[in-house]
């Protein structure tokens with residue numbers, strides 16, 4: 054028997070020889086993909102003081118379940134976030150324009166970033182801090198607008214899927230993680246939206 058026959062056959066998707074970029078996964082947690090064996094507790098929604106939690110809680114749950122579970126809660130529970138992909142930059146920008154019109158109507162802005170044909174959107178309320186009905190409403194609206202603008206729906210990459218549970222496990226999609234970091238950098242550079250405006 055040749056040596057080759059004695060070696061286990063490795064599935065290329067599971068044992069890729071290519072090095073993978075592993076980014077820290079502190080910001081993204083898919084509450085529905087988490088398994089019991091993982092230690093960190095799943096984040097729970099942190100609502101804005103004064104928010105109507107009785108209506109908001111099921112609405113957030115619905116967001117996390119719908120659109121293939123693409124919305125996730127941030128680790129601190131104060132935001133819902135997700136990545137959107139389109140065919141072209143123009144389609145992405147058109148979608149973002151439509152979202153920004155809704156922001157104007159609602160007097161509420163996202164924390165977001167755009168790279169070519171993708172946009173990462175995070176909804177959170179800065180004052181009073183936490184998840185509010187505006188965040189939940191605008192997140193749901195984004196799903197509808199994305200559909201209208203021809204969102205490209207992709208299966209999660211095989212490298213991020215836990216092969217035993219067939220879930221995303223604790224490792225979020227790398228691209229969306231990088232986009233989240235980009236939005237995070239923008240947040241650090243931004244001024245305080247709720248403070249006094251310079252004269």
Ligand SMILES: C[C@H](O)[C@H](O)[C@H]1CNC2=NC(N)=NC(=O)C2=N1
Nearest residue numbers: 160161162177178179180246247
């Ligand atoms: C004065 C004005 O209502 C505030 O600055 C609004 C504008 N848009 C906002 N957007 C978000 N995401 N959070 C806020 O607290 C907020 N506040």
